[in-house]
Amino acid sequence: MTGPQGHPALTTEAVAARLKGRYRSERRFRLACLAAVVLALSFLAALFASIVGKGHSAFRQTHVALDIHFDAETIDPTGERDPETLASANYNTLVRAALSELFPGVTSRSEKRQLYGLISGGAAFDLQDMVMADPSILGETRRLWLLSSDDADMLVKGHIPRDVPEAERRVSDFEIGWLDALDDRGRVERRFNTRFFTSGDSREPEMAGIWGAAKGSLYTMLVTLLLSFPLGVATAVYLEEFAPRNRITDLIEVNINNLAAVPSIVFGLLGLAVFLNFFHMPRSAPLVGGLVLSLMTLPRIIIPARAALTAVPPSIREAAYGLGASPMQVIFHHVLPLALPGILTGTILGMSQALGESAPLLMIGMVAFIVDVPQGIVDPSTVLPVQIYLWADSAERAFVEKTSAAIIVLLGFLILMNLGAVILRRRAERSW
Amino acid sequence: MNTLLLIAVLLALSAAGFELGRRRALGLVGHPKELRSLPGYYGSWILLWCLVPSVLALAGWIALEGSLVDTWVIRSLPQEIRELPEARLGLFLNDAKNLATGNIVSREVDDLLQTTADRYTSLRAAGRLARTGLVLLLTAGGALIGYRRISLRFDAMARVETAFKTILMIGSTIAIFTTVGIVLSLLFEAIRFFQAVPITEFLFGLGWSPQTALRTDQVGSSGSFGAVPLFAGTLLISAIAMTVAVPVGLLAAIYLSEYATRRVRTIAKPLLEILAGVPTVVYGFFAALTVAPLVRNFGAELGLSVSSESALVAGGVMGIMIIPFVSSISDDVITAVPQGLREASYGLGATQSETIRRVVFPAALPGIVGGILLAVSRAIGETMIVVMAAGLSANLTANPLEAVTTVTVQIVTLLVGDLEFDSPKTLSAFALGLMLFVVTLTLNVIALRVVRKYREQYE
Numbered sequence: 001m002t003g004p005q006g007h008p009a010l011t012t013e014a015v016a017a018r019l020k021g022r023y024r025s026e027r028r029f030r031l032a033c034l035a036a037v038v039l040a041l042s043f044l045a046a047l048f049a050s051i052v053g054k055g056h057s058a059f060r061q062t063h064v065a066l067d068i069h070f071d072a073e074t075i076d077p078t079g080e081r082d083p084e085t086l087a088s089a090n091y092n093t094l095v096r097a098a099l100s101e102l103f104p105g106v107t108s109r110s111e112k113r114q115l116y117g118l119i120s121g122g123a124a125f126d127l128q129d130m131v132m133a134d135p136s137i138l139g140e141t142r143r144l145w146l147l148s149s150d151d152a153d154m155l156v157k158g159h160i161p162r163d164v165p166e167a168e169r170r171v172s173d174f175e176i177g178w179l180d181a182l183d184d185r186g187r188v189e190r191r192f193n194t195r196f197f198t199s200g201d202s203r204e205p206e207m208a209g210i211w212g213a214a215k216g217s218l219y220t221m222l223v224t225l226l227l228s229f230p231l232g233v234a235t236a237v238y239l240e241e242f243a244p245r246n247r248i249t250d251l252i253e254v255n256i257n258n259l260a261a262v263p264s265i266v267f268g269l270l271g272l273a274v275f276l277n278f279f280h281m282p283r284s285a286p287l288v289g290g291l292v293l294s295l296m297t298l299p300r301i302i303i304p305a306r307a308a309l310t311a312v313p314p315s316i317r318e319a320a321y322g323l324g325a326s327p328m329q330v331i332f333h334h335v336l337p338l339a340l341p342g343i344l345t346g347t348i349l350g351m352s353q354a355l356g357e358s359a360p361l362l363m364i365g366m367v368a369f370i371v372d373v374p375q376g377i378v379d380p381s382t383v384l385p386v387q388i389y390l391w392a393d394s395a396e397r398a399f400v401e402k403t404s405a406a407i408i409v410l411l412g413f414l415i416l417m418n419l420g421a422v423i424l425r426r427r428a429e430r431s432w
Numbered sequence: 433m434n435t436l437l438l439i440a441v442l443l444a445l446s447a448a449g450f451e452l453g454r455r456r457a458l459g460l461v462g463h464p465k466e467l468r469s470l471p472g473y474y475g476s477w478i479l480l481w482c483l484v485p486s487v488l489a490l491a492g493w494i495a496l497e498g499s500l501v502d503t504w505v506i507r508s509l510p511q512e513i514r515e516l517p518e519a520r521l522g523l524f525l526n527d528a529k530n531l532a533t534g535n536i537v538s539r540e541v542d543d544l545l546q547t548t549a550d551r552y553t554s555l556r557a558a559g560r561l562a563r564t565g566l567v568l569l570l571t572a573g574g575a576l577i578g579y580r581r582i583s584l585r586f587d588a589m590a591r592v593e594t595a596f597k598t599i600l601m602i603g604s605t606i607a608i609f610t611t612v613g614i615v616l617s618l619l620f621e622a623i624r625f626f627q628a629v630p631i632t633e634f635l636f637g638l639g640w641s642p643q644t645a646l647r648t649d650q651v652g653s654s655g656s657f658g659a660v661p662l663f664a665g666t667l668l669i670s671a672i673a674m675t676v677a678v679p680v681g682l683l684a685a686i687y688l689s690e691y692a693t694r695r696v697r698t699i700a701k702p703l704l705e706i707l708a709g710v711p712t713v714v715y716g717f718f719a720a721l722t723v724a725p726l727v728r729n730f731g732a733e734l735g736l737s738v739s740s741e742s743a744l745v746a747g748g749v750m751g752i753m754i755i756p757f758v759s760s761i762s763d764d765v766i767t768a769v770p771q772g773l774r775e776a777s778y779g780l781g782a783t784q785s786e787t788i789r790r791v792v793f794p795a796a797l798p799g800i801v802g803g804i805l806l807a808v809s810r811a812i813g814e815t816m817i818v819v820m821a822a823g824l825s826a827n828l829t830a831n832p833l834e835a836v837t838t839v840t841v842q843i844v845t846l847l848v849g850d851l852e853f854d855s856p857k858t859l860s861a862f863a864l865g866l867m868l869f870v871v872t873l874t875l876n877v878i879a880l881r882v883v884r885k886y887r888e889q890y891e
Contacts, residue, residue: 263813280498356711
């Protein structure tokens with residue numbers, strides 16, 4: 001006797017055995033699916049752990065306490081306290097004098113150079129600022145916490161291994177000895193790295209900061225928002241509320257859908273060919289960056305905005321028309337306010353993508369090494385993601401932690417924006 | 433005046449114009465009801481007159497200023513500099529501009545460069561002043577014109593509504609202009625490239641080394657612009673990315689839509705979406721500094737020599753980036769499969785996994801395929817991960833442990849830095865861009881078709 005499809009007769013035992021097998025495969029499948037979720041989430045965890053693990057130490061920078069004697073003879077030989085003399089004086093001499101005083105035994109030229117190399121060149125600028133702000137400290141001696149060089153910082157943070165042969169590490173045995181001696185006297189400390197948040201880029205890792213890039217990002221985002229939000233909402237309103245069904249409208253719709261999927265680098269090529277070569281707009285400017293990014297962001301605003309407008313029930317429009325409202329009044333007084341949370345959610349998400357975007361900006365020259373903090377939308381500048389790219393390419397070990405720290409800051413902004421979008425979306429989810 | 437400040441002033445003035453219009457209308461009559469339109473419409477009328485002409489003028493100014501200033505500066509230069517080839521002249525102007533803005537200059541600063549830079553500075557300053565004057569004049573003039581048109585008989589509402597509708601319509605055409613701009617700019621430069629290098633060589637040539645073209649005696653020399661290694665490298669990396677993203681993304685989507693409890697779903701889904709929100713430059717950094725050394729050391733322990741810029745690392749990390757993309761589309765598609773199909777299958781005694789594999793998955797397949805096509809187009813166009821983690825030299829190999837380069841990497845390396853716009857080296861980037869655009873566009877069109885077809889099936 002055979003069952004359907006030629007199977008042998010199904011006895012109770014056979015069914016039970018097969019059932020067992022089927023349940024096993026059910027469990028296996030379910031486990032595989034669960035494993036996929038766990039795997040994806042562990043990728044996320046690995047990514048964040050690696051970034052935070054590499055970057056958290058950058059928020060504290062090694063400082064060394066030195067007794068700086070503000071020698072009036074060296075700084076201001078004329079004694080007139082003339083700001084120009086004060087500005088052009090060599091403040092490195094003060095740092096060197098203080099170091100030599102601490103380590104009188106160091107006499108040879110090359111050793112001296114290594115010793116002076118423990119302190120960053122930026123320390124002299126700090127001293128200069130102090131004197132410029134208050135010339136009366138000339139002649140005094142003060143104990144100051146000065147910025148150490150990046151190599152000393154890396155050693156203190158343990159990123160340069162001490163147990164490898166001297167020739168294979170960037171720090172000599174002498175330098176290690178001096179630093180340890182300073183440390184024993186309580187003169188080495190890790191202090192909060194304010195410079196990282198207040199200064200522009202620098203070739204010296206210990207002096208490099210993200211403020212220049214952050215401000216460039218701010219200007220670029222401002223231009224992007226000013227252009228893409230009004231245009232995006234206008235397009236969405238026109239297409240949803242007014243546009244007649246014809247070929248032009250269809251063409252616009254197809255275009256928007258395709259633009260949303262064009263690789264971002266192609267927008268960079270467009271910006272290079274049109275804005276820079278054709279219109280001769282300034283290279284590396286947030287204005288051009290903003291223009292390029294707004295073209296890229298537009299479809300990402302339009303598509304959710306249209307969805308938000310469609311979600312407003314027709315009865316609202318009909319009721320408004322019934323009360324004698326004009327088409328514009330219906331839209332601006334009733335439909336748009338109701339759709340606004342949804343539109344804003346899309347806008348925030350679009351902007352957060354634009355904030356993390358770097359490929360198109362490489363094309364329009366926002367990769368230049370720029371020390372100055374930009375003051376306007378036509379000043380040369382860079383943006384946070386591109387700064388990350390630039391630092392990631394740098395050879396110095398200390399830039400690894402700077403890069404990770406900049407990533408932490410960027411991710412912080414993105415998470416804030418996305419949280420905002422999530423909260424708005426909650427408010428937008430409204431059943432009619 | 434600073435551009436942003438000018439815009440702020442412009443907006444403030446327009447707001448004042450709005451109030452002016454409203455008051456003017458109210459001043460004409462004893463009671464608002466006697467007006468033909470609501471008072472706000474008279475305000476909007478003046479607002480439009482303030483904003484539209486001045487915004488158009490400002491946009492035009494910003495667009496044209498660069499080329500006008502350049503023309504003027506060139507006119508003032510001595511004969512011998514003006515007759516330089518376009519590229520060298522451009523370099524000179526660039527240096528002058530850099531000097532004027534206090535940037536790094538690539539040549540020694542002589543008198544001529546200094547005067548040119550000074551000329552830039554003065555022309556820019558004059559331009560800013562003129563721009564501010566023009567914009568403010570147009571704002572005030574617009575306000576005046578609008579103000580004088582307001583009368584008792586004036587139907588502000590009809591005018592304002594028509595104007596708004598026109599503005600909305602014009603705004604919506606920007607998408608078309610963008611596409612046209614992309615196509616034209618890519619085509620224009622690509623055609624110039626194909627005049628120097630035959631298109632067949634570009635598409636079928638096996639050797640890619642654009643650097644050799646820098647030497648003047650070798651411009652457009654044969655054999656250096658064959659893009660096949662780039663296409664192969666792009667395909668290899670995308671394939672690796674998809675082998676990571678498709679199984680993980682798909683299974684995760686199945687778990688989240690079929691098995692997970694509500695609570696797990698509400699936590700896990702946003703977490704997965706974070707992966708999609710992480711900027712690609714971060715993935716690039718992760719790939720180059722964390723994953724690449726790990727893979728290399730692991731390979732060394734197995735006795736394999738893994739390149740530090742292996743396709744495996746770049747593709748694998750790209751795959752991680754694409755997981756949420758695959759999973760969210762698959763999730764949507766799987767949820768859209770009618771519940772009735774599942775219930776019928778359960779009713780016949782199938783287990784949940786049998787239902788998923790034999791009923792839900794086949795039903796959702798077209799949508800999933802569409803989603804995967806979209807993900808492939810994303811992988812092909814992805815730039816930062818490969819720029820940071822993949823190689824620069826064009827190897828024609830299928831070995832994932834070796835370094836390969838991609839189309840996007842080459843575009844970036846060719847176009848970053850000082851450019852000469854008449855060398856095939858620079859122009860080749862646009863030809864590559866055109867290829868990229870055409871391929872991703874085709875993939876997208878097919879994918880959207882497939883997804884739409886599928887959706888219609890169940891609606």
